[in-house]
Amino acid sequence: MSFDYDLFVIGGGSGGVRAARIASTHGAKVALAEEYRMGGTCVIRGCVPKKLMVFASTAPGAVEEARAYGWEAAVGAFDWTGFRARLDAELDRLEAIYRKGQQGAGVTVYDQRATVAGPHEVRLADGTTVSTKHILVATGGRPFVPEFEGCKHVMTSNEIFKMEHLPERILIVGGGYIACEFACILNGLGVKITQYNRSPLLRGFDSEARDLIVDQMAAGGIDIHTHVVISKIEKDGADLVVTCGDGRVDRFDAVLYATGRVPNTDGLGLAEAGVTLGERGEVIVDQWSQTNIPSIYAVGDVTDRINLTPVAIREGHAFADTVFGAHARPSDHELVASAVFTQPEFGTCGITEEEAEERGNTEVYVSSFKPMRSGFAGSDARVLMKLIVCRESRKVLGCHIVAPEAGEMIQMVAIAMKMGATKEQFDATCAVHPTMGEELVTMRNPVRHY
Template sequence: MVKQVSGRDFDYDLFVIGAGSGGVRASRIAASHGARVAVAEEYRVGGTCVIRGCVPKKLLVYGSHFAEELQDAANYGWTVEKMTFDWPTLRDAVLKDVDRLNTAYTNTLENNKVERFLERATVAGPNLVRLASGREISAKYILIATGAWPVMPEFPGSEHCITSNEVFHLEKLPKRVVISGAGYIAMEFAGIFNALGCHVTVVNRSETILRGYDESLRDRLLQITMARGIEYKFNCPFDRVEKREDGSIDVFLGKQPDPIHADVVLVATGRRPKTDGLGLENAGVTLGSAGEIPVDDHGKTSCDSIYAVGDVTNRVQLTPIAIREGQAFADRVFGGKETSVSYDCIPSAVFSQPPLAGVGLTESQARQAFGSNIKVYSSDFRPMKNIFGHRPERGLYKMIVDASTEKVLGIHMIGPDSPEILQATAIAVKAGLTKADFDATVALHPSMAEELVLMR
């Protein structure tokens, strides 16, 4: 059991605000080390990823893929008659799985004897939490794991728009969708709605999609999605949104006189740390310019008894990072293990259609760091599965290498199953392997992954 300080008896050794991926992991691990743990969650256990983010979104991606694969089936000898799609069936199946995961996460906390408070909690002091019911609870340590929340810019008519929180609950499949933003959330939903037969228009303030990803992959995705029918409006900020009597929406852009007509307007322009009204000022913790909680390398805030992990710190907004930070915090504070989280070579993926993935430095980043002392290897190929589908779309794999040492600095790819292939590749990049190590590996033929060891 964790020792109390200054002879004071706290109600708990750890109180976690937020039962998402990071908060649940920290709670479970701290409890396994003998700590008395409680967690408060105002909505549902599981957090953004499980309840209204990457998991249900990936299920929609899977569902939308059938449109393409059923069309391809005829070329493989299958007869598929009366192909129809029912949005409520897919939507309800996804929401049912969200219910399952909420139960699973709740059971995890229960099985580890973590007490749960299903209500909002705020910080009332360095060692004090106040629940929405008015009850105050003391804890030796407080962990903030409230995640992030979609940003809704201010413009006339913004109340007629939805975010990624609401998109999973649409009553019916819209015929026309306007998506504001061109980051990973925007591009993933653009691919989903396009595959399901909606007319999709992506509107972006700048002329760049997926900022931060390799430029060659971004260009390839743009070409492919335009060929699939997605329209783009670049350098076009929203001016206003107006709702018609029939429920449809007019989207006015910048100085353009004619609006875009839509049934749904999805705003996907980023996510902000969810710290509004959290009461951190009561413990002397000052938020950063984006509303984030500043922390040190161990996740500790300016208050020694308060820590934060995950998206709320605005370091890396990825679920696996939140999980690692939550575990490292619990192991260090309650398990006596000096553990840390490495933010080097974090793999990432965009489940667009087709998907792209990358790890390590992009070509642009490598040139900034190493100048001309890099080599770029690539493979531009037509995936085998596209041949019978009569699709000219081509995959592209890139390997960025330090010319002096032959060490692989980054690998980036676009094409079917790229995220699945990249995970193993990320291990090689993290381990510091060289181009020669890839060349010495026998190709697995026929596969798309073999292109990784055949690049020239």
């Protein structure tokens, strides 16, 4: 049977563009459809603009520290309008790079929505139907806002980068890493932050690490309330009046909901094509990213496996190599490091201490201290380094770092962990002094055994 394309990719985010480009270099005839902007969540309204906002938000702290080190320094008012203009220009530049990469690889790009019309058919928004030997769904996820009275008044992480001006008072609802990151960012930009969540913040991460982060967020001026559920939001002039289930009522200029994300599968035609979806709408795939329909695959957040950009990229690349490159390899989801860009920053890889306790036969090494740089400046900020080790194999099973630039450190540690490094090999590595990271190779005695 003859097809219009060997591969049709639905979604122009990190996973989709990587799969399309690599498949094309393997000789496949490839098309890709994206209904919004090339680059997906990460580039357009996620990791990249968020990290640039993180950089902007740390300037006041840097100026304060500079004064402690003897500099005459002051920070003026933050120009959100000017920053946003530069941010928009940077995102335009990155999107152009993504588009150029597809064109350079010979991928046909459709700037419109596409849906699955059958195991080998894709329907475009203009009504055109094309045939394809393989379909890859890479539509990512979207922010989730629960239904309640006045939910139409809130914004999500999709809209925050497009604010016309910074609010004076904002309520952030949610306790995951996105909520906590934006709480720290906006706090650093001078916004008065209140954060509500129905449970403790950063649930699912190592508890000792998250407790330190939350304590320092509160010490930095973020007003945190847990075990709070919003019942309604009403607009009163320029204010949003928020009423909670426990009877509390407060006023804010804006409300940001960061209560999780859900896979973007609504209206894609997947169920109608026979593709099995999970309870949250996620596409169910095997280790090869293949669905129950042999010609349809999915990668990235739409599969709700590990929702991180580098994971989506690797899944897309593995798919292309397997199907078109005669190099079958499954996606590897073991020991994936990640960073949470709160202030302080958090880097993590492997199992938590809670998981170590449940697993047993483990020991935990911890070092918590005031780092030299902030300590000299009179700050109460603390750093945490934690290693979790298997008592039999001696392999390092988990590493958790709360510190400035923790994301940079955990990337390096993850290499050693992926290679199966043992605690004794960490110990045999000579320290770099004076650094925070040297603590990772100088912790000699475990503080807890399981």
